[in-house]
Amino acid sequence: MRRILFTVLFVCLAAASWGEQSQWQQAETYYREGKFSAALSIYEKELKNTPNDPYVYYNIGNCYFKMGSKGLAAANYYRAFKLAPRDADIRHNLALSLASGGERLVPAGVPEVLHKAFFYLSYDEVKGLAFIWLWLFCALGSVWLLKRQFKRTLLASAAVLAVCFGWLYARHALEQTPLAVVAAPVAEVRSGPGTNFPASASVPQGHLLAVQDEKDDWYEVIVKSQGLKGWVEKDAIEQI
């Protein structure tokens, strides 16, 4: 009886895994045939099952890019980049989609090496690293308190811990700033939340925006590359 139960469980798990694989294969087939919207609908279903899979975001970004929606592509690449920043494909596609809107992944004046180092770990990984160092520091601190030993090691670990928490603080500040990308072909930046306010600028799709506030169907944003502030319709942008 127990053997039958294990067999049924194994078959179920294998079937679920095969079903997932076949979905990815089906989406890839659609993509290769140029049926990008069909592939997109499969990846969007996958996203509901695995909401933190960077590759799903990446593939959704690819579909949007091929469909000509560079803004939505950039938004999804950015989500993938936040989860898997060391992936070269994700970095490349994000940089390319941003460049099509006149934006840069690495801000002007910042060495790329520094940018890569800063984003070498994901936000969760930086948090994990900070915890490891905190444990180590506490352990060394305990030994020092009880035995008065490893004082130099304790001081060194305190310095590393400070660097870790500084890094974590900087990344946390970035995480707390809601970003968005212009998804419509053009977003009009107005002086107030309504079409009765005059448009001061039009921003083509793919531009990065920092969301400051929201009111009804409008977001107050700052166009990061231009330092321009104003209100855009929610439908025109995609929050990251």
Added chain:
Amino acid sequence: MKRIFLSLLFISWAAWAGAQVSVTASVDKTALTLDDELTLSVEVNGASGNMIMPQLPSLPAFNVYSREVQRSSINGKTTTVFRYVMLPRFVGNATIGSVQFTYNGKTYKTDPISVSIYRNAQAVQQARPASSSAKAVSTGNYDSAAAKRPRETADPNLPPLERDLANQAYARGNENYFLIAAVSDKTPYVNQAVALAVRFYYNRPFYDAPYKKPSASNIFMEDIGSSQGTQSIGGVLYRYEEQRYQLTGPTPGKATIGPASVQYVTGSSPLSVLDRLFVAASSSKEQTAQSEPISLTVRPVPAAGKPSTFYGAVGTGFTVSAQTDRTQAEAGEAITLTLTVKGPGNLKSTADLQFPSLDGFKMYAAQPTSQTTAVGGKITSTKVFKTVLVPSASGVYTIPAVKWSYFNPVSHTYKTLQTEPITLQISPASKTNSGFDFGAAAAAAAGIQTLGQDIAYLKTAPAPAATPLSRLSVWQTLNWVMLALLAASVLFASVGRKSLANKKAYSTAKNRLKKAFTSEAVAEAVADYLQQKLRINTGSLPLKAIVHALTKRGITPATAEAFALLWQRLDAARFAPGAPDTQSAQDLAQQALDILKLLEEEAK
């Protein structure tokens, strides 16, 4: 001498000229109704040059709503007439007091004038002889006397729209309130900007006048702005409120501008409670002024000679410019090319400009944007076309001149504008992404020819499991709890150990002293007690300092003195020559035990 003579001559001339100044005041009627206006004319003869306005007396029975100055010079004699148009407020006799006019330091006064204000026209007729030449009494919106005036015509040198408006106004000069509309051109071309003006004329006050703009069919209508002005019609000063629009016909054919209307209430202001008591209810009337509808015929632009770069703009004074956000870039970097068209009328309905394809660039065109601004009664449109250019390889490239044509409705010809060519210097890409590239950044110098740039291919399987580091952060609450427990246990261990040692200090010392057979053992037991219980490190302190530390911890001077004697004896026994004496060591231990007991009791 000559200068004095000339000065005297000038002063005497000025005195003579001043003496020749005369000021008179008159009204156009002395009997009137509440609906009538009264014109007070102050005529100044003989005064020339700069002069200040006459000072009117207090006029509680009238509202003055219009002022006009007219100056004429005949045979060197200057006459200046100041006209004030007033409306009566109450029924009864009213007096217009003396008007004061100051000229060259001398003040002139006119005689007071009496006028009678009646409730209705019949009362005025009874009060006035039948042969009176005074202006006929007007009622409502019609002035019968004005109908007899000869028709004026507008200056033929005025622009067509202004001339048409002025002539329409002269034709309606027998009405106190009227609304007219005119367009600058009734047969415009497609997309040609045409001005529409709607004017509301009035020579009496009104209030609460909502304006209904005209409807437009088969033609776009945009608000340009409003203005005010005055016009003299048959010697009567009219004020007008003007609203201007810009019309552009998107397709050839008939177009119609419907009537505009103003619903106004005659009178100076909503009646106050006092006014309602004394003024007839008929003094305020609600009326409607309406303009005539206008028909236009929108003509197509001629097909002959139409250039391929014509996108539908019609007008004059267009400009085209092109610029890039930078002229130097690396291969693969985006450059934004912006082409701006500015000109009159509405450029929204013109077709989008087609950028010619550029070899060596991938082009991503953005949606064009257009903006209109009304300045000086005219609309100026700006249409901006943006294209992102991504160079695929290094080199020097030239963005050629972009041509853009429009139709000039004055000369009936097509004109073509073009931008200046722009030179771009593209250097090889200085960096690659993680050692591989999908396009432009590949080194052209290595014999590899770059054909284009594209995104990396799909991921064909889900992402690998999250790294242990990122999983660790998932348990961050547990982490914090564990860390807190660790810190608490370490603190407890550290502090507790000291507290335990403190409590056990006496019993430990007592056990050690009982087993002590040498003076060294006794000294060590006493020293450890002082260390654990009273935190006095005897090894580094002289006896005097130890005694001082004991007194600071609450030990009485007698006990401290006893301790000092014990310590001296221990020192003497430890450093005495010969074999250790067990008996004296046990005596010392017993003495030490007694003193430690005292210390235990007295220590704080």
